[in-house]
Amino acid sequence: MNTRSDLSPTGNAAGDIRNQDWYVDKFFQSAMFVCGISAIVFVIGIFIFVFKEGAGFIIQQMDWAEFFLSPKWRPTSATQAxxxxxxxxxxxxxxxxxxxxxxxxxxxxxxxxxxxxxxxxxxxxxxxxxxxxxxxxxxxxxxxxxxxxxxxxxxxxxxxxxxxxxxxxxxxxxxxxxxxxxxxxxxxxxxxxxxxxxxxxxxxxxxxxxxxxxxxxxxxxxxxxxxxxxxxxxxxxxxxxxxxxxxxxxxxxxxxxxxxxxxxxxxxxxxxxxxxxxxxxxxxxxxxxxxxxxxxxxxxxxxxxxxxxx
Amino acid sequence: MNIQENQPDIAIRTVSLNLWYGQFQALFDVNLEIKQGIITSMIGPSGCGKSTVLRSVDRINERLGYVRITGAINVLDKNIYDVDVDLAQLRKQVGMVFQRPNPLPISIYDNVIFGHRIHRPPGSKLHRDEEDGIVEAALRRVLLWDKVKDKLQRKATLDLSLEERQKLCIARLLPVKPAVLLMDEPCSALDPKGTAAVEDLIWELRGEYSILLVTHNMAQARRTSDECVFMLMGRVMEHSKTDDMFVTPTRRETADYIEGRYG
Structure with a gap:
C-alpha cells in the first residue's frame, strides 16, 4: 500500500491501482472542478441573458445620444416614447x-x-x-x-x-x-x-x-x-x-x-x-x-x- | 563623582531587573553596567533572555502588552520606568536595530529623516536644504551615500540588498543623535560579505555611541566587542572584557558555552 505513490514520478499518484480510493479521489476532483467553474458559467450565462434581452433595442431602436444625454424617461408615452x-x-x-x-x-x-x-x-x-x-x-x-x-x-x-x-x-x-x-x-x-x-x-x-x-x-x-x-x-x-x-x-x-x-x-x-x-x-x-x-x-x-x- | 560632567561612564545600568511574559519569568535579578562609548556584546543560547534585556532598554517589548517588570533600568542615570519618562524621548536617546532589516515602506530619504521629523518640536519646520544635509550626513556615516544618492526618492523596500537595508536602518537612527544603539543580531540575516560590511560599520560608530549588541555568533562577539556579557536561563553569568572572557572565562558554564558543549 504505501510504496505505490512514492514511486510515481508524475505525482499523479495511484494511477495504476483503481481501487476505491482512486474513484473517490477522481469523483471529488471532478465535483470540485464543476463547482469551481460554475461561477464562470453563471456570470457568462447571466451576461448572455441580459444582453440577449436588451440587444435588439440597443442595435435597432436606441438613440445613443438620447439614452445617455436626455433626462426624459417616457417609455409609456403612446405618441412619442x-x-x-x-x-x-x-x-x-x-x-x-x-x-x-x-x-x-x-x-x-x-x-x-x-x-x-x-x-x-x-x-x-x-x-x-x-x-x-x-x-x-x-x-x-x-x-x-x-x-x-x-x-x-x-x-x-x-x-x-x-x-x-x-x-x-x-x-x-x-x-x-x-x-x-x-x-x-x-x-x-x-x-x-x-x-x-x-x-x-x-x-x-x-x-x-x-x-x-x-x-x-x-x-x-x-x-x-x-x-x-x-x-x-x-x-x-x-x-x-x-x-x-x-x-x-x-x-x-x-x-x-x-x-x-x-x-x-x-x-x-x-x-x-x-x-x-x-x-x-x-x-x-x-x-x-x-x-x-x-x-x-x-x-x-x-x-x-x-x-x-x- | 561625575554628576557635574553630565557624562556618566555608565550608559545603561540595570538594577535587579526581573521580567515576566505573562506567567513566565524571563529575567532573574539582572544587574548590568554597560559602559559608555564602547561596544558590549551579549551572548548566550536561544531563550537565555539577551534579546529581552535589549528590548527592555527602549521599552519596545511593552508592545506585547503582557510584560511585567520589577527593578530599574537607568539610561544615562535616569530610570526609564519612572512615571515622568516620555517614551518618545527615551526612544530618541536609544536607537534600535532589528534582526531583520526593516526599512519603512516609504522613500529612502523619508526613512532617514523619519525620526528627525518626529522629534522636531511641533510647528517648527526645517528648510529643505538642512534636511538634505542631515540625510546626506547620515547616509555618508553608514557608507551608503554613494550607492543610494541617485535614488533617494525610491521606495526603500524595493531594490536595496539586505546589507544596504540594514545600513539604512542604522542611518535612520543617527539624525536624532541617540546616546545608545541597541542591536539585536543585526547581521544574522546577512551573507558573510554583508556581515563584514555591517561589522565594520559598527566598529566605525564605536566611541561616538554606546553600543549593546546581541549576537548568536561567538566569533562576531569576539571580533567586534570590547566587553562581553554571557547570559544563561535569564541570568547574567559573566560580564568581562571580551578578550578575557574568551581566553579565561571564570565560570564553567561560560567555558562550556564558548567551547560549544551546548547552545
Missing part, C-alpha cells in the same frame, strides 16, 4: 457620492480603530457587530429610510419631503460601511508588524505610526475597499427605491428626490410586456449597470493584485 437615462444616472451618482462621503470616513476610522488600537475582546466584538450590520436585508434598510429617516429629515431640515438624495445616501452609506470596514481592516492587517515596531522604536506615537506608515502602506487596499463600497452603493436597489422618493429629476440639492437606475428596473420591469421596447430598454439599463459595476470590481481587483506583487 423617449428613453433618456441622464436623470437616473445623475440620481444614482448623487446618492453614491453622498453615501461614500458618509461611509468612507466612518469605515476607515472604524478599520483603523479595530486594526491598530482596539485590544482583545473589544476588537472581536466590534468585528462581529460590524458583520451583523452587513447581514441586515436591504428591504429593512429601505424601511428605516421610509419610516425613520423620512420624518427625521423633514423635521431637522424643514423640507417638504424626506425621501431624497440625503436619505438614500445615508442609508446606502450605512449599508456599504461594513464591507468597506472589513476590507480596509484586511488592508491594515496586511501591513507587516515589523513596520509598526520599527516606527515605534524610532519614537513615533501610535497615531504617527498610523498616518505616516500604515496609511501609506495600505493605500491600495483602502482604494480598493472604497471602490467596492462604490460598487455596492451603485448596484443597491430596494433600499434606494424606498428611500429616494423615486422622482425623475436631476437633483439640484441633497433634498431633491431622485430615481436610481436600479430602482427604475425594479419598479417597471414587472409591468412591461415581455419583448416590448420598454422591456428591452430596461435591459439596456441593466447592461449599462452591469458594465459599470464590472469595471469597478475589476479595477478594485487589479489594485489588490498590485499590492500582492509589490
Amino acid at each position: 423617449t428613453y433618456g437615462t441622464l436623470a437616473m444616472v445623475a440620481g444614482t451618482a448623487a446618492v453614491t457620492v453622498i453615501s461614500m462621503a458618509i461611509a468612507l470616513p466612518f469605515s476607515f476610522g472604524a478599520a483603523i480603530y479595530i486594526a491598530e488600537f482596539a485590544q482583545g475582546r473589544t476588537r472581536e466584538w466590534l468585528k462581529v457587530i460590524i458583520e451583523m450590520l452587513a447581514a441586515i436585508p436591504s428591504v429593512v434598510w429601505g424601511f428605516i429610510g421610509l419610516m425613520i429617516m423620512n420624518p427625521l429629515i423633514i423635521e431637522s431640515f424643514d423640507v417638504p419631503i424626506g425621501l431624497n438624495v440625503l436619505n438614500a445616501g445615508i442609508i446606502l452609506g450605512l449599508m456599504a460601511a461594513p464591507i468597506i470596514t472589513s476590507i480596509a481592516e484586511d488592508a491594515f492587517k496586511a501591513v507587516p508588524d515589523t513596520y509598526r515596531e520599527a516606527a515605534e522604536a524610532l519614537g513615533a506615537t501610535k497615531w504617527q505610526v498610523v498616518y505616516k506608515v500604515i496609511l501609506p502602506a495600505a493605500k491600495n487596499g483602502l482604494l480598493s475597499a472604497a471602490l467596492l463600497g462604490v460598487g455596492r452603493a451603485f448596484g443597491e436597489t430596494m433600499a434606494v427605491l424606498m428611500a429616494s422618493g423615486h422622482a425623475l429629476t436631476i437633483p439640484g440639492s441633497v433634498f431633491d428626490s431622485i430615481r436610481a437606475l436600479t430602482a427604475t428596473i425594479a419598479a417597471e420591469l414587472g409591468e412591461t410586456p415581455v419583448g416590448s421596447d420598454h422591456y428591452q430598454a430596461l435591459f439596456a439599463i441593466g447592461i449599462f449597470l452591469f458594465t459599470i459595476t464590472f469595471i469597478i470590481n475589476m479595477t478594485a481587483d487589479f489594485i489588490v493584485r498590485g499590492i500582492k506583487n509589490q
Whole structure:
C-alpha cells in the first residue's frame, strides 16, 4: 500500500491501482472542478441573458445620444416614447457620492480603530457587530429610510419631503460601511508588524505610526475597499427605491428626490410586456449597470493584485 | 563623582531587573553596567533572555502588552520606568536595530529623516536644504551615500540588498543623535560579505555611541566587542572584557558555552 505513490514520478499518484480510493479521489476532483467553474458559467450565462434581452433595442431602436444625454424617461408615452437615462444616472451618482462621503470616513476610522488600537475582546466584538450590520436585508434598510429617516429629515431640515438624495445616501452609506470596514481592516492587517515596531522604536506615537506608515502602506487596499463600497452603493436597489422618493429629476440639492437606475428596473420591469421596447430598454439599463459595476470590481481587483506583487 | 560632567561612564545600568511574559519569568535579578562609548556584546543560547534585556532598554517589548517588570533600568542615570519618562524621548536617546532589516515602506530619504521629523518640536519646520544635509550626513556615516544618492526618492523596500537595508536602518537612527544603539543580531540575516560590511560599520560608530549588541555568533562577539556579557536561563553569568572572557572565562558554564558543549 504505501510504496505505490512514492514511486510515481508524475505525482499523479495511484494511477495504476483503481481501487476505491482512486474513484473517490477522481469523483471529488471532478465535483470540485464543476463547482469551481460554475461561477464562470453563471456570470457568462447571466451576461448572455441580459444582453440577449436588451440587444435588439440597443442595435435597432436606441438613440445613443438620447439614452445617455436626455433626462426624459417616457417609455409609456403612446405618441412619442423617449428613453433618456441622464436623470437616473445623475440620481444614482448623487446618492453614491453622498453615501461614500458618509461611509468612507466612518469605515476607515472604524478599520483603523479595530486594526491598530482596539485590544482583545473589544476588537472581536466590534468585528462581529460590524458583520451583523452587513447581514441586515436591504428591504429593512429601505424601511428605516421610509419610516425613520423620512420624518427625521423633514423635521431637522424643514423640507417638504424626506425621501431624497440625503436619505438614500445615508442609508446606502450605512449599508456599504461594513464591507468597506472589513476590507480596509484586511488592508491594515496586511501591513507587516515589523513596520509598526520599527516606527515605534524610532519614537513615533501610535497615531504617527498610523498616518505616516500604515496609511501609506495600505493605500491600495483602502482604494480598493472604497471602490467596492462604490460598487455596492451603485448596484443597491430596494433600499434606494424606498428611500429616494423615486422622482425623475436631476437633483439640484441633497433634498431633491431622485430615481436610481436600479430602482427604475425594479419598479417597471414587472409591468412591461415581455419583448416590448420598454422591456428591452430596461435591459439596456441593466447592461449599462452591469458594465459599470464590472469595471469597478475589476479595477478594485487589479489594485489588490498590485499590492500582492509589490 | 561625575554628576557635574553630565557624562556618566555608565550608559545603561540595570538594577535587579526581573521580567515576566505573562506567567513566565524571563529575567532573574539582572544587574548590568554597560559602559559608555564602547561596544558590549551579549551572548548566550536561544531563550537565555539577551534579546529581552535589549528590548527592555527602549521599552519596545511593552508592545506585547503582557510584560511585567520589577527593578530599574537607568539610561544615562535616569530610570526609564519612572512615571515622568516620555517614551518618545527615551526612544530618541536609544536607537534600535532589528534582526531583520526593516526599512519603512516609504522613500529612502523619508526613512532617514523619519525620526528627525518626529522629534522636531511641533510647528517648527526645517528648510529643505538642512534636511538634505542631515540625510546626506547620515547616509555618508553608514557608507551608503554613494550607492543610494541617485535614488533617494525610491521606495526603500524595493531594490536595496539586505546589507544596504540594514545600513539604512542604522542611518535612520543617527539624525536624532541617540546616546545608545541597541542591536539585536543585526547581521544574522546577512551573507558573510554583508556581515563584514555591517561589522565594520559598527566598529566605525564605536566611541561616538554606546553600543549593546546581541549576537548568536561567538566569533562576531569576539571580533567586534570590547566587553562581553554571557547570559544563561535569564541570568547574567559573566560580564568581562571580551578578550578575557574568551581566553579565561571564570565560570564553567561560560567555558562550556564558548567551547560549544551546548547552545
